[in-house]
Amino acid sequence: MDNDKLIIGRHEFSSRFILGSGKYSLDLIDAAVKNARAEIITLALRRAATGNTANILDYIPKDVTLLPNTSGARNADEAVRIARLAREIGCGDFVKIEIIRDTKYLFPDNYETIKACEILANEGFVVMPYMYPDLNVARSLRDAGASAVMPLGAPIGSNKGLATREFIKILIDEIDLPIIVDAGIGKPSQACEAMEMGADAIMANTAIATAGNIPQMAEAFRKAIEAGRQAYLSGLGRIIENGASASSPLTGFLEN
Amino acid sequence: MKKRIDHMNYLPDMDKIKSDIKDKVIYAMNEYNADKYTENDVLAALEHSSKTVKDFAALLSPAALPYLEKIAQQAQYETKKHFGNSVNMFTPLYISNYCDNYCVYCGFNCRNKIHRAKLNAEEIEKEMQAIAQTGLQEVLILTGESKKMSGVKYIGEACKIARNYFKVVGLEVYPMNIDDYRYIHECGADYVTVFQETYDFEKYETLHLAGHKRIFPYRLETQERALIAGMRGVGFAALLGLADFRKDAFATGMHAYLIQRKYPHAEIAFSCPRLRPIINNDKINPKDVRETQLLQVICAYRLFMPFASITISTRECARFRDNIVNIAATKISAGVDVGIGGHGNGEKKGDEQFEISDGRTVEQIYSTLCQNGLQPVMSDYIYV
Numbered sequence: 261m262d263n264d265k266l267i268i269g270r271h272e273f274s275s276r277f278i279l280g281s282g283k284y285s286l287d288l289i290d291a292a293v294k295n296a297r298a299e300i301i302t303l304a305l306r307r308a309a310t311g312n313t314a315n316i317l318d319y320i321p322k323d324v325t326l327l328p329n330t331s332g333a334r335n336a337d338e339a340v341r342i343a344r345l346a347r348e349i350g351c352g353d354f355v356k357i358e359i360i361r362d363t364k365y366l367f368p369d370n371y372e373t374i375k376a377c378e379i380l381a382n383e384g385f386v387v388m389p390y391m392y393p394d395l396n397v398a399r400s401l402r403d404a405g406a407s408a409v410m411p412l413g414a415p416i417g418s419n420k421g422l423a424t425r426e427f428i429k430i431l432i433d434e435i436d437l438p439i440i441v442d443a444g445i446g447k448p449s450q451a452c453e454a455m456e457m458g459a460d461a462i463m464a465n466t467a468i469a470t471a472g473n474i475p476q477m478a479e480a481f482r483k484a485i486e487a488g489r490q491a492y493l494s495g496l497g498r499i500i501e502n503g504a505s506a507s508s509p510l511t512g513f514l515e516n
Numbered sequence: 517m518k519k520r521i522d523h524m525n526y527l528p529d530m531d532k533i534k535s536d537i538k539d540k541v542i543y544a545m546n547e548y549n550a551d552k553y554t555e556n557d558v559l560a561a562l563e564h565s566s567k568t569v570k571d572f573a574a575l576l577s578p579a580a581l582p583y584l585e586k587i588a589q590q591a592q593y594e595t596k597k598h599f600g601n602s603v604n605m606f607t608p609l610y611i612s613n614y615c616d617n618y619c620v621y622c623g624f625n626c627r628n629k630i631h632r633a634k635l636n637a638e639e640i641e642k643e644m645q646a647i648a649q650t651g652l653q654e655v656l657i658l659t660g661e662s663k664k665m666s667g668v669k670y671i672g673e674a675c676k677i678a679r680n681y682f683k684v685v686g687l688e689v690y691p692m693n694i695d696d697y698r699y700i701h702e703c704g705a706d707y708v709t710v711f712q713e714t715y716d717f718e719k720y721e722t723l724h725l726a727g728h729k730r731i732f733p734y735r736l737e738t739q740e741r742a743l744i745a746g747m748r749g750v751g752f753a754a755l756l757g758l759a760d761f762r763k764d765a766f767a768t769g770m771h772a773y774l775i776q777r778k779y780p781h782a783e784i785a786f787s788c789p790r791l792r793p794i795i796n797n798d799k800i801n802p803k804d805v806r807e808t809q810l811l812q813v814i815c816a817y818r819l820f821m822p823f824a825s826i827t828i829s830t831r832e833c834a835r836f837r838d839n840i841v842n843i844a845a846t847k848i849s850a851g852v853d854v855g856i857g858g859h860g861n862g863e864k865k866g867d868e869q870f871e872i873s874d875g876r877t878v879e880q881i882y883s884t885l886c887q888n889g890l891q892p893v894m895s896d897y898i899y900v
Contacts, residue, residue, distance in 0.1 A: 283600020285891040306898035334781055338900040345898075361781035363823055417597040470596040 264493065266461055268354075268438055269386035269407040271325070275299040276455070277485050278327065278440065279478070280465025282307060286319040288474045293321050295478035302327045302356055302463070305346045327388065329356040336375035343380050355380055356410065357389040366416045370397040374404055381405025390442055393427035398435045408438040410463060413454065417466045419446025422454055432458040448477075448484030455488025456496065523721045523730045530734045531693040531741060537774045538736045544569075545715050545767035553577035561819075562586060572769055572820040576762050576813065584812055591815035591844040594822040601891040604825070604847040605881065606654035607647055608688070611635045611674055613856050613866045615660030617727030619713070621758065621791065623869045624660040626727065633856040633866030634665055640674050642860040644681045650851055650878035653894040654684035657705070660869075661690035661729055668696045672703035679704035683895040686751075690728065691738040697745030706897070708742035709751025709787065710735060715767035716759040723758060739775055739782075749783030750775065751827070756805045756813065757791030765813040769820050776821070785825040785847070786817045807836055811843075818844035830854075830872040837874055838884055850881035 266273040279298040328346035333339035343355040393411035414420035438460035471477035553574040561571035612634035659666040686707035739750035754764035828845040856866030
């Protein structure tokens with residue numbers, strides 16, 4: 261397990277838990293990061309206030325990698341502009357593309373996302389697109405230079421877990437990039453399930469930010485993610501993986 | 517008696533857009549009979565993870581009142597899911613109180629002999645500097661409704677100045693044509709709120725006796741014109757208590773719902789102003805909107821459109837506001853002055869539109885939110 265690294269672009273991470281920062285009371289972010297042992301934290305650039313009142317950037321521990329997102333963007337152009345702005349103000353080269361033009365479900369616009377991915381990857385960004393789990397789109401994102409893909413498990417904030425399970429599984433099987441399940445994960449058990457299935461990492465925000473005890477929930481998620489990863493690496497028993505199997509061989513009748 | 521203009525006919529200078537939303541809203545409102553909903557309808561509504569129009573109707577009905585606690589709990593759950601602990605802060609800035617409309621219930625109406633005033637560019641800048649110094653990053657620019665005294669250009673200039681001091685600029689001014697909104701959008705405003713006041717067009721006619729505002733359908737299509745012009749978000753409100761508040765709240769929700777379906781990218785916001793009842797006596801006026809009913813309406817908006825922003829007015833007292841932001845509202849004004857020129861050091865030039873009940877400063881509201889475990893957010897917006 262010690263050598264089990266999550267590799268995004270040319271960067272290595274030991275943690276497979278990406279934390280959102282959008283829905284917290286600022287003074288709890290630090291405890292959440294520590295208990296989650298997260299090494300990557302997302303940041304909505306639109307929240308990164310400048311001015312004399314509390315700036316979320318001041319509350320994010322300095323030793324974690326910032327993953328600025330482009331929330332607020334409704335098309336590729338806007339996402340590209342936000343990403344460049346993030347880089348200009350010193351948020352680094354990582355960017356999570358989030359292009360949403362649906363205020364009800366907050367579904368990502370896959371088509372615009374591919375366009376933005378291509379432009380930003382060419383500009384040297386480590387691009388991590390939030391996407392609706394569609395195999396063709398995931399391939400296009402890979403070809404456009406994405407460093408990971410971030411399919412949604414369920415609508416943002418819905419806590420519904422892996423509603424798109426089967427489609428994410430296909431991405432895991434077919435795409436040679438880290439598959440990071442983003443959105444919809446409401447409980448540690450759901451995070452664990454995604455990891456068991458072979459997801460490379462989990463991104464969660466609402467589930468932790470709205471928990472009764474935030475640091476404790478962050479820790480619970482971390483443990484669930486680690487457990488799921490370990491189960492995946494150890495290879496699930498065939499019964500669990502492939503359904504029921506007969507105890508005596510069905511092919512024993514063959515005469516060899 | 518003086519013959520008044522037909523309130524259902526557009527004036528020659530008003531854009532007429534092709535849209536069936538107005539008719540659908542009116543139809544839905546006319547069909548809505550709050551008294552026909554039963555306890556079972558309310559229970560069914562509470563069961564549904566995503567609320568239908570019928571659920572919304574039931575949640576607004578008198579039958580839902582005994583379940584208000586449960587409704588509030590569900591509303592809080594939805595609010596947390598979509599907004600976490602965040603509560604946005606802003607302040608309104610009145611730059612002019614000249615008004616050509618004669619709305620019988622409003623302090624600014626053209627028949628009222630109040631001190632009228634309008635800030636010039638320099639004064640607007642001073643006011644904005646003073647507001648920005650409190651830490652706020654969102655401003656809502658307001659005027660009385662006089663195109664003559666506060667023209668589109670004048671409002672545009674105010675938006676340009678605002679962009680130097682604030683990250684978010686919203687407007688609550690008279691309804692405009694599409695080209696005007698396009699211009700204002702270029703000047704830096706991205707959100708347009710217009711209160712319909714009441715969706716009951718017969719009642720509307722008796723309350724809005726003169727001025728452009730008298731034209732009911734033009735006002736009702738404001739949000740759509742603003743979105744066509746490229747605005748990012750639109751706000752909706754009925755002034756609850758002018759007419760049957762349940763019908764008005766239902767129509768407001770339907771209006772927002774239909775707009776969001778037609779323009780899925782539009783950010784939707786509700787305001788929930790109410791006429792403060794003078795005498796709370798059920799026998800005199802059974803349709804009074806008290807705090808209980810107001811809470812019911814706000815929670816119904818939240819459950820019907822969990823992703824919408826809901827603003828709580830300073831018409832309400834500190835106790836109600838502090839509690840409602842923990843349940844369903846997501847936006848609160850602070851350091852409010854509804855007169856003209858009250859923020860800077862200069863003398864106040866013009867009178868107030870209404871009496872506020874929560875005069876707390878930005879700092880006070882900020883710290884109260886924090887004490888209650890909520891996170892004040894000054895801007896959740898990026899200008900692209």
